[in-house]
Amino acid sequence: MxxxxxxxxxxxxxxxxxxxxxxxxxxxxxxxxxxxxxxxxxxxxxxxxxxxxxxxxxxxxxxxxxxxxxxxxxxxxxxxxxxxxxxxxxxDPGPEIAPGIHPTAVVDPTAMIGAGAAIGPYAVIGARAQIGANARIAAHAVVAEDVRIGDDALLMYGVRICARVKIGDRFIAQPGATVGGDGFSFVTPEKSAVEAVRETLGDAGASRQQHYTRIHSLGSVTIGDDVELGANSTIDRGTIRDTQVGSGTKIDNLVQIGHNCQIGEDCLLCGLVGVAGSARIGNRVVLAGQVGVNDNIFVGDDVIAGGATKIFSNAPAGRVLLGYPAMRMETHIEAYKGLRRLPRLFAQVAELQKAVSKLAQRD
The missing domain is CATH 3.40.1390.10 (MurE/MurF, N-terminal domain)
Incomplete structure (x- = not known):
C-alpha cells in the first residue's frame, strides 16, 4: 500500500x-x-x-x-x-484471511454465511448460526449454534462466541475473547458465610461446611453495533435474561463482565476492569484500568472512575470517582493529602504531649 x-x-x-x-x-x-x-x-x-x-x-x-x-x-x-x-x-492492512471458506473450516450445513464473508483455517461455525455480509473470521475462532452476528464483523484468532449470542454490525473481537460463557453463580442449601457477612458487615458466624450448587445460565448475551472486545476479555451469559452491551461501547483486554450486567452505549472499559453480576452501567461511562464494580448496583450516565477505583454503591450520573472505596475525586485527593500529612501531625502531637506533660509536672 x-x-x-x-x-x-x-x-x-x-x-x-x-x-x-x-x-x-x-x-x-x-x-x-x-x-x-x-x-x-x-x-x-x-x-x-x-x-x-x-x-x-x-x-x-x-x-x-x-x-x-x-x-x-x-x-x-x-x-x-x-x-x-x-x-x-x-x-492498517488487518489480518490476512482469504476470501471464502477455508477448506479446513467446519461450517454446519444449516449455518447462513453472508455475502463476501471470509472464514479462516480451522474455524467452526455451528448449527443455525447467521454470519453477516463481509464478516472476517480468523483461524480457530468458534461461532456456536444459533449465534447471530451482523455485517462487517471481525473475529480474531481463537475468539469464542457461545450459543445463542446476538451481536450487531461492525463487531470486533481481539484474540482469545469469549462471549457467552456461563455466569459464575452458585448457591448453598443453607445460609452461606458470605450471606452472613452481607447481613452483619463483618461477622461470618460459626464455621460450617458449605457445598456449592450451580445455578445454570439460561439467558445469553446481546451486543449492539460498533462494539469492540479486547483480547482475553469475557462477557458472561445471563441467568434468565440476556447480559447486554450497548452500541458503541469499547472494552479493553482482560475485562470481565458478569452475568446479567447491563452496559450502556458508548462506554469505555479499560484493562482489568471487573463488573460483577447484575450491575447496571449507564451511557458514556468511563472505567479506567482495574476499576471494580460491585454486583447489583447502578453506575449513572457519564460517570468517570479513575484507575483502580472500587465502586461498592450506586454512583449518581456525572460523578467523577477515585479511590477505595470510591468517592468524589476531589474528596479523595484531599484525603490523600491529609494522609501524607499524618507523620508530621503525629510528630506535632508528640511535641504537644511533651509540653503538656512538663507543664503538669511544674504544677
Missing amino acids: SFTIQEIATALGAPAEGDLDVRVTGAAEPATARAQDLALAMDPKYAGGLAEGGAQAALLWAGADWRAMGLKAAIFAPRPRLAMAGLTRMM
Missing part, C-alpha cells in the same frame, strides 16, 4: 501544504522515519526527531513551519489523536 499526501489529507479532512504527490507507505516516529514514511510529529516537542530521521513528509501541529524542518510536504492536525484514528485506519 502507498498513499499520496493529498490522499491522506483528504481522508483526514485536514489541510496540507507542499508537494502533495509525495507517496508514503507507512507511518513512523520522527527519529526513525525513512523517506517512504510519514513522520508523526503532532506536537512541537517531537519536532527535533525530524532531523535524525529521513522523512520527506510529516503529520504536524497546526501552524508548524514545515519548510524550516527540511520537509517536502506536511499535513496539519488540529486534533492529533483524531487524525491518528483516521491515519491508522487507512494504513
Whole structure:
C-alpha cells in the first residue's frame, strides 16, 4: 500500500501544504522515519526527531513551519489523536484471511454465511448460526449454534462466541475473547458465610461446611453495533435474561463482565476492569484500568472512575470517582493529602504531649 499526501489529507479532512504527490507507505516516529514514511510529529516537542530521521513528509501541529524542518510536504492536525484514528485506519492492512471458506473450516450445513464473508483455517461455525455480509473470521475462532452476528464483523484468532449470542454490525473481537460463557453463580442449601457477612458487615458466624450448587445460565448475551472486545476479555451469559452491551461501547483486554450486567452505549472499559453480576452501567461511562464494580448496583450516565477505583454503591450520573472505596475525586485527593500529612501531625502531637506533660509536672 502507498498513499499520496493529498490522499491522506483528504481522508483526514485536514489541510496540507507542499508537494502533495509525495507517496508514503507507512507511518513512523520522527527519529526513525525513512523517506517512504510519514513522520508523526503532532506536537512541537517531537519536532527535533525530524532531523535524525529521513522523512520527506510529516503529520504536524497546526501552524508548524514545515519548510524550516527540511520537509517536502506536511499535513496539519488540529486534533492529533483524531487524525491518528483516521491515519491508522487507512494504513492498517488487518489480518490476512482469504476470501471464502477455508477448506479446513467446519461450517454446519444449516449455518447462513453472508455475502463476501471470509472464514479462516480451522474455524467452526455451528448449527443455525447467521454470519453477516463481509464478516472476517480468523483461524480457530468458534461461532456456536444459533449465534447471530451482523455485517462487517471481525473475529480474531481463537475468539469464542457461545450459543445463542446476538451481536450487531461492525463487531470486533481481539484474540482469545469469549462471549457467552456461563455466569459464575452458585448457591448453598443453607445460609452461606458470605450471606452472613452481607447481613452483619463483618461477622461470618460459626464455621460450617458449605457445598456449592450451580445455578445454570439460561439467558445469553446481546451486543449492539460498533462494539469492540479486547483480547482475553469475557462477557458472561445471563441467568434468565440476556447480559447486554450497548452500541458503541469499547472494552479493553482482560475485562470481565458478569452475568446479567447491563452496559450502556458508548462506554469505555479499560484493562482489568471487573463488573460483577447484575450491575447496571449507564451511557458514556468511563472505567479506567482495574476499576471494580460491585454486583447489583447502578453506575449513572457519564460517570468517570479513575484507575483502580472500587465502586461498592450506586454512583449518581456525572460523578467523577477515585479511590477505595470510591468517592468524589476531589474528596479523595484531599484525603490523600491529609494522609501524607499524618507523620508530621503525629510528630506535632508528640511535641504537644511533651509540653503538656512538663507543664503538669511544674504544677
